[in-house]
Amino acid sequence: MYRFASTNTVAMEALQSEDHRNLLDIIDKLRSRGVSRYVDLPQIVVCGDQSAGKSSVLEAISGLTFPTKDNLCTRFATELILRREVTVAVNISIHPGPERSPDERQRLNTFRAEIDLTQPDLQKVVDEAKGVMGISDFKVFSTDILRVELSGPYQPHLTMVDLPGLFRAGNREQSAKDAKTVRKMVRAYVKNPRSIILAVVSAKSDFALQEITEMARELDPKGIRTLGLITKPDALDAGSDSEAAYVKLAQNEDVAFRLGWHVLKNRDYQMRDASSAERDEAEEIFFRSGVWTTVNPAQLGVKALKPRLSDVLKDQILRQLPALVQDIEMEISSTESQLRLFGSPRTNVAEQRRYLLQVSRDFTALIQAAVDGVYNNSFFGSAKTDDGYRKRLRARVQNTLTSFCEKMRQQGKQRIIVDTTSDEEELALDEISRAEFVDLAKERIRRSRGRELPGTFNPMVIGELFVEQCTPWRGIASNLLSEILGLANEILKLIVDHVAVQETASGILSVIRGSLEPFKSDLEVKFKELLTPHLEGHPITYNHYLTNTVQKVQEERRRKSLEKQLRTIVGHEEFASGRHVSIYPTRILEQLGKHIEVDMERYGGELAVDYMEAYYKVASKKFIDDISVLAVEWCLIDKLPTLFPPEAILDLQDDEVAHIATESDSLSLERTRHRQKLTTLEDAKSDLKQLDIHRTLGLPSPPPEAFEQIHSDNESEGLYEYGQTSLVEQAQHEEPSGRIEIINTGETELDWEPKLKKKKKK
Template sequence: MGDAGKIKFPHVGLQTAEHEEILNIIDTLRSHGISRYVDLPQLVVCGDQSSGKSSVLEAISGLRFPTKDNLCTRFATELILRRGQTPTISVSITPGDDCIEKEAEALQAFKPPSTCIDDFSTIVQAAEKAMGLDGGVKKFSNDVLRVELCGPDQPHLTLVDLPGIFWAGDKLQSDDDASIVRSMVESYMKKSRSIILAVVSAKSDLAMQVVTKLAREIDPAGNRTLGIITKPDTLYAGSDSEVAFVKLAKNENIRFKLGWHVLKNRDYDTKDATMAERDLSERTFFEDRIWSTAVPLSQLGISTLRPRLSDVLLHQILRELPNLMSDVEEGIERSKLQLQTLGGPRSSLPEQRNYLLQASRTFETLMTAAVHGRYADAFFGDAETVQGYAKRLRSVVQATMKKFAERMRNDGHAVHLTEGKVVCPPSRKSELKPKVIGRDEFLVQVERKMARNRGSELPGLFNPDVIADLFGDQSKPWKRILNDTLDDLLKAAKHTISLVLEAATDNMTFEAIIGHIIRPRFLSIKAHLVSKVEEILEPHLDRRLSTYNHYFTDNLQEKRQEAAKKVIAARLKGFFGRSEGVWNGQSINVTDLLNSLTLDTEVDMSRFAAIEATNAMQAYYQVALKNVIDAYSIYAVETSFLLKLPDIFTPAIVYELGDDVITKIAAESSETTAERIDVNRKLKVLEQTMNSLQRLKPMNILASESLVDSETGSEEYDSEEAGPEEEYHCAEGYDSVEDYEYYTEEEIESENDEEL
């Protein structure tokens, strides 16, 4: 701090009834178990073993924590401190998430052997026994000991004391125990609404204490970490170690936005001293050593730490209130949706039938929307996500059918004819792609096929069955492509059906509905679809050619004309010796020209027949290709498949089910009953929490005006100047005080009254 200036703010820790009410509400929420569902602002006490954590808590609360040289905290302790006229203590155990139901019930029924503050060590030992930590294999527990302490001198605070961190095991603690403790501590430190109280011992080398390393890793900006230095009396006066820890306390080494605080607690020789004796010893120590001159008094001793922590906690609560309310609201919506999915209790036959009826209505509605491409329902979510797209069955089918049509056009023919001789590199050969072959080579194969399939036709003509054979060979890939597409469609439909049914029912009933209702009907639809695909392919696979589409004759005539033009052009080029088509004025022997055009009649008639057969096959293939694509889309996919999917689980089906089947499907499992109880309990807690937080909103406006923004520096005050106003100091390296405007608490209250 050094030359840092001073600034006066009203002390807000415990000066208003509103602030007290805020802290009480948050603790009430915590006692109701809201921490299982959303994180609450809290002070988390962390440190290495033997760092003095228990002594810090003892100094704050006055409770005598059990301390043994070889035994440290073995579970989290939630310490709730409240001001009251009569000293009282209330103790309970909050079961950890890893507890089974029977163990949780036993822990919740825990009754301490005493409610006397002086018997706290006995209470802790009883809690250890209840948690199974009394000498067995279990060394640490995820259960939480909750201690509510009320007294006239208590600050308004809620702290969580955690087991001390250690690196290596020994006879009493194993390496596995070290890992468990570190994991537990990190889980508390990582909660974004927690204030980390990092306790370090001046008795040990700072570099060897892991808590500051963890704090900087988890809270790198230091926005929610306050360091506490213990055992400064173990340092020699004027030593380098003392100078180093003084710099640490001044935030010059490891910098935290909330700064540092220094405590001198009881040592072994003074362990039986009273709290008054302890506090006097602490004040005397700081006055006699460098600490009181090098470090602001607001950072020294327990008397300033208590209100400082109250201010920090209060500020954190007010700052996190909007986000906390948002989390609670989201939890309420999720719980309601979960209960809607679970439905009502189903112990009787009418309840079971009604449950299935409601589930079937939801399924039919959502499945119909998915099939027809109407995605307005919230169920369909974001189309950019994998699951959101999978729910849009019509969109998935459209993409699949587009791919199918392209594949049929590009890869549906077995042979791709091209002009000239083709040499295909081995790397480009594929059974799934058409075989590329020169047209002349293909015509030779056709001539051979025609020669081997001659019937009673006259010379120069060919057996018409040759066209059917050529078409059958050319259309062989169709069956594979249609079946591949069918598999893709079935897979997409199954996925959508599962997602829709998940939205309509719970996990246990999901499997029963699939097994007893949906799967048999889906298999029936699949069988009908396969049959329809075979029906569409049958005439083509059986090579029964038939069409009345004029496109066939038009295409065939076009191919004949193109072929004739090529032959005539070649003959004319051979006769004239040029291909420009320009007459050079020479006389022409018409007889020779005609002979040239009709040369090799027998050979040309054979080739002409092969060309005719090939052209006819290609023309028919184009007609049949269009027909198959359309027939597959309309009669197979649309009529025999998609439109039938919403009918696989409808109210009509449920009405027809026998009573025994209804019970077998919809009878509620013990898991579902337990889940409904848990969700209802969670919803009740969340709704109570929201009501309580709503009460805090008007308080938040008043309270936040009297808080120092944590972004501008740490809140510190001089405990020696007690009065209506407290002296605050800006931490070194933070904002200057010249620009701050300050008011007395009375002025703030007066202004607020005027605004109201």
């Protein structure tokens, strides 16, 4: 198996090495610069119900005395930054909230407070901070953060954010509305997927009724990033069900968190004036007796909690570092895109015209890509999304024309002529039997008769029948015209909104739509031009498809007639059997002779219907292609890239340019804000990239499972030692060295899961 070795046996310094400190310092620097406004940063958030003992927890960890007024809610978050140094030092400041104005930020940044390091009580500092933040009856809570930086020889490398305590009912000092505000503030921190939730639970009340437990399970349903902390265990009656329940909770057997639970004994009233050392000694004595001896000692007391929290935070930072860098890079890209959209400052006509020229170039490039169907630009997004598909003009035009073709095929005929074998067969409202339609054609021929011989027909009859059949074309074409113009207008607006600043987009779009009007008129004229010959002219075609279709239709009809006669002669069963049958040709001829059409007008009607249907096929195919190519493509789509060329910008008068592109004060402020954001993000990226990851890691970072509660068997006496010691325990028991070596004995792979052993009795 693997075992750990060191030059001087690994101690706390291995965990809290200079690399460890640098890692936390960089994250703290990012937070102090306001990077957390743009991306989520790894952090430990200390949260719990009011009177759960959060202040005592922070005091035990840092040695500072935090305000502990039981029924008064803290009005802001407090960031506690602890670092190991030879000398003791404290620095207290305020980090302004995101909504603060530049003047307010400057005023808050100048805040400094001092405390007596011999009696480090923060109550006075908190009161001063409330005054500077402007907290009063009118402003109950603040998004400003009180930042307390404390260094000393006994401090861990650790950063935590203490949040106001949760409460449900109001009183004179805090209302029900305040409770909602606190809940909203805590949720904002806890829902950060990179936050480690230090959920403080008081043993004085049922943990299931404490709001932080419910919130942690809601926002971290798998319990991956929550570490539970039980306080006030001395308030439990020895041997009671409540004590047993909390021991079970501490052993991760009830509410299971991946990081497990820890137990801390708070300073009680009798020890209110005791020193930190006395407090820690009393805690150790408490945990060496009673039921708590059955709990893993690595989960008890502040001495175990400090390195455990430090290690949890370090691991969370290392685990999140690649994704954090990626998020920062994405924000940088987004901010750069927004700054490109803002363009350079536009304080005069020359700068304004230069801005419009750039918009023109960007617009033309994107609309040309949309027309060509080349969707490489990030503007077009993903075809998997509705938003991405909306921007893909060529795809939408193609699909719209395909739909138009399908509508012409299914809905283009006024009456659908169907062959029926029975007079009782029901037809749809838009259907008509061939026999009935031939009768109508026969009547039309009779009323249009000229000098043609019986059995023939006036050629104008085909035109009249065709015009009636293609009546729906006008409505279908009109709908297509509206759809295509709608697509064009939509893509134009989307592109303008993408390449132009919002306050100039409407003016630019107005110019573009003005240029679009002639194309729109040409398109409408072309639609009418292509539709009119079919609805008002007479049939003209030189396509041999016409006669081919007529011949095929008539040949198919004769084949069916012959089949019918053969079935009559040989019988239906014999015909269907496929067996060899002998018949006399004269019988076939006799049978066919009985079905020669002697009604010359009806014969002419059938022939006219055949020609009309054949011509309809020829004309509809041509109409679909002409509308798609000559109208949609050449009158509109192909011309879209010419709508807003650079030449048009040069032709604009100065007053027109100023009207469109004058920059507002608000936009100027937005540009400044985005430039500051970009600088902040680029500095953050640079800081993170400078981290020597390999040196910082030094050792494979343990997964969260390393902190899971390990259960003993029923025979255990409660005294544990690890076959493979965790980093936290090494830090507590071994001497400092500053580095860690991993020695492979070749037996097993490295396993971060601690293995429990019973300690042998002497």
